[in-house]
Amino acid sequence: MPERPIGSALKALAGSDVSRGFESRPLCLTNYRLDRRFVLPAVGINVIVAGVAAALAFFLSSVTALAWIFGVLAVAALLNAARVFALPPVVARTDATALRVGGPLTVKPVDLPWLDVEDVTIDGGRVFVDRGNGEVLGVPLAYVGGRATELLRDIYDRLNAANGYRRFDPS
Numbered sequence: 001m002p003e004r005p006i007g008s009a010l011k012a013l014a015g016s017d018v019s020r021g022f023e024s025r026p027l028c029l030t031n032y033r034l035d036r037r038f039v040l041p042a043v044g045i046n047v048i049v050a051g052v053a054a055a056l057a058f059f060l061s062s063v064t065a066l067a068w069i070f071g072v073l074a075v076a077a078l079l080n081a082a083r084v085f086a087l088p089p090v091v092a093r094t095d096a097t098a099l100r101v102g103g104p105l106t107v108k109p110v111d112l113p114w115l116d117v118e119d120v121t122i123d124g125g126r127v128f129v130d131r132g133n134g135e136v137l138g139v140p141l142a143y144v145g146g147r148a149t150e151l152l153r154d155i156y157d158r159l160n161a162a163n164g165y166r167r168f169d170p171s
Helices: 008-014 036-059 064-086 141-163
Strands: 030-033 090-094 098-101 110-113 119-123 126-130 136-140
Touching: 030 141, 036 064, 036 141, 090 141, 119 141, 126 141, 136 141
Parallel strands: none
Antiparallel strands: 030 090, 090 098, 098 110, 119 126, 126 136
């Protein structure tokens, strides 16, 4: 069985720098989830609903059908609270073709193809994406919390990749 070249031997075999053109992170689908400070109120509301439903199930135990309905509602609310806490909803999604902003607990989702974006500006904790036809979408960076700088870098990188040049500079 022949040996496979690795490392610098692969570069020597290829006759050039094979790592040239390699980006530090691939431009694949990236999800940005809602920050915990926006998730915790939703978890609290679910726990309150579960408590009220459990109390109603207990007090209405003489009416078996209603007790079961409120009991199932209590369990469903607790499971939903655990789900939202463990896996917060996605509020921004980037891929090679578009930016999707919005989702559960925020605003209605909006898809923005990279080729339709005319300009991107940052002002006062918000990213403003100009579609060029008079529509400007403001995205609060607080939604993604600590990943705000990563989202900004990702937006600029994907805009540059979509347009084929270094048009947008995040500095």
